[in-house]
Amino acid sequence: MRLAEKVAVVTGGASGMGLETVRKFAAEGAKVVIADFNEQTGAEAAADGTAKGFDVSFIKTDVAREHDIEAMCAHALSTYGRLDVLFNNAGVGGAIGPITETTVEDWDYTFDVLAKGVFLGIKHATKIMRRQGTGGSIINTASVAGLSGDAGPLVYSAAKAAVINLSKSAAVELALDRIRVNAICPGYIATPLTHTGDLEGIQRAFAKSQPWPDFGRGEHIAGVALFLASDDSQFVTGEAIVVDGGLTAEGPARSRRFPKNAPRNSRYSGVTKGSTGVTNDLRKLDATEPTSDAD
Numbered sequence: 001m002r003l004a005e006k007v008a009v010v011t012g013g014a015s016g017m018g019l020e021t022v023r024k025f026a027a028e029g030a031k032v033v034i035a036d037f038n039e040q041t042g043a044e045a046a047a048d049g050t051a052k053g054f055d056v057s058f059i060k061t062d063v064a065r066e067h068d069i070e071a072m073c074a075h076a077l078s079t080y081g082r083l084d085v086l087f088n089n090a091g092v093g094g095a096i097g098p099i100t101e102t103t104v105e106d107w108d109y110t111f112d113v114l115a116k117g118v119f120l121g122i123k124h125a126t127k128i129m130r131r132q133g134t135g136g137s138i139i140n141t142a143s144v145a146g147l148s149g150d151a152g153p154l155v156y157s158a159a160k161a162a163v164i165n166l167s168k169s170a171a172v173e174l175a176l177d178r179i180r181v182n183a184i185c186p187g188y189i190a191t192p193l194t195h196t197g198d199l200e201g202i203q204r205a206f207a208k209s210q211p212w213p214d215f216g217r218g219e220h221i222a223g224v225a226l227f228l229a230s231d232d233s234q235f236v237t238g239e240a241i242v243v244d245g246g247l248t249a250e251g252p253a254r255s256r257r258f259p260k261n262a263p264r265n266s267r268y269s270g271v272t273k274g275s276t277g278v279t280n281d282l283r284k285l286d287a288t289e290p291t292s293d294a295d
């Protein structure tokens with residue numbers, strides 16, 4: 001049991017790689033708080049964990065709101081008595097479309113969830129971990145999109161780059177507290193965020209999107225999160241670990257493997273809200289009528 005006696009919080013723990021991490025952490029002996037915007041999937045994930053005999057609970061959380069992050073940390077303390085591991089993983093696709101059509105509101109929504117949410121998580125988990133005096137591990141989900149210019153939408157990529165730097169800067173600041181801070185940079189992972197219905201189709205596409213012949217799964221990210229949460233990685237901090245089946249190792253050829261629409265050719269602008277249960281807010285660029293979703 002690599003996480004026996006540990007208490008972990010996983011944001012975005014109701015779906016995808018967060019949900020797989022909740023299961024892995026719990027199976028390794030951790031008590032786990034699932035913190036997610038989506039109340040339905042969050043409650044289902046907690047019920048599923050409890051039915052399997054795991055010690056898990058759910059709190060509805062919007063990671064973009066400081067009050068919610070404080071309540072999330074307080075929930076871990078009041079339910080399990082401490083906090084050892086925080087996985088800042090919640091995310092959405094956020095703003096899409098050409099830069100000339102991207103509004104300040106689309107930018108703010110994307111940065112609020114992806115970057116400010118991570119900042120708030122680090123800030124409040126640190127206060128508790130410092131008080132406990134036994135260190136801790138904070139893990140942040142970035143993306144290969146934060147490493148270069150062609151792996152994700154523009155605002156999303158900028159926010160993920162911010163997460164990588166935030167992880168390194170916080171790791172330096174918190175080292176004397178023995179609080180480790182690391183980022184994980186997933187490549188293409190088949191989750192509800194990426195498939196919107198056609199799971200098998202996206203699995204086939206993702207299996208061809210990098211040198212490794214199998215598609216990326218949430219479990220692949222959960223395994224690295226477990227390593228970073230456990231004492232096996234006790235001298236690892238300020239690192240951004242790429243988990244992408246060789247995608248970035250391949251370099252410039254990767255765009256040819258998995259061609260996608262260039263943003264400037266996009267017919268839509270607006271924000272996608274992933275698995276939150278909230279409808280996307282997209283505008284069709286060549287039409288005057290707003291549209292609720294991309295086709």
Ligand SMILES: NC(=O)c1ccc[n+]([C@@H]2O[C@H](COP(=O)([O-])OP(=O)(O)OC[C@H]3O[C@@H](n4cnc5c(N)ncnc54)[C@H](O)[C@@H]3O)[C@@H](O)[C@H]2O)c1
Nearest residue numbers: 012015016017037062063090091143186189191193275276
């Ligand atoms: N799937 C990929 O290919 C991929 C690649 C690189 C990075 N990522 C990142 O991995 C993380 C997890 O993504 P996933 O693929 O498992 O997606 P997912 O949609 O399956 O899960 C994301 C979860 O985050 C929750 N969430 C969204 N906004 C929230 C908010 N404001 N507050 C709290 N919870 C919120 C959603 O409700 C959902 O349960 C995200 O940060 C994403 O950007 C994903």
